[in-house]
Amino acid sequence: MITTLLNALVVGLIVISLVSIIRAYGGPSVLDRVVAINIITTNVVMIILIFAYLENSYYYIDVAFVFVLGAFIGTLCILKLLREGHII
């Protein structure tokens, strides 16, 4: 039962990410795109964790952790570039 539910959850998360690409493609400003990419990042982290349970290989949890940190640094760099005009 729980395996079927988790597979359906993965499909639903993929559909949600594809729907939020609409806002990332045609958003009026840059910050709309940043917000949409942030939502997609959270969905991808959830998909990685669910696959770590479904495949019984728990090393994927470390992959999800590194993914969260990388997405945070990327968003921070984009926002600093928008605010100050340079990154470093």
Place this chain on the structure above:
Amino acid sequence: MIIEYIAAFFFIGGFFFLAVGVIGLLRLPDVYTRMHAMGKCDTLGAGMVLFGLMLLIFDVTNITKLILILVMIATINPIITHLIAKTAYNRGTPMAEGSFLINDYVASQRRRRRRKLQEVAIEEGDETGQ
């Protein structure tokens, strides 16, 4: 067996909140309101899905890693939301129609700077005039 049903409840609740966040991202009229939907619904949905996974896995090492990811998401998401709001406000991103600001800090600072520049210019003009 009962723990699988509790985990299923948490999974369905988390997916509901993630879907509500995406619907708010598509339908709300403004950067600020979209950011509000992203911050709240994303944190709550990720937290509920992670709690369901903690109930299912039930191993000390992996539960510690999942708690670490949960703390990371719950710390990072408010920081990102705050920075996006500050950037949008400083860049002068237009709001939706019908919304207004009570205390416009950036505009008042700009006005104050312009008044100070005018006073300096008047004083210098007087000195050169004498």
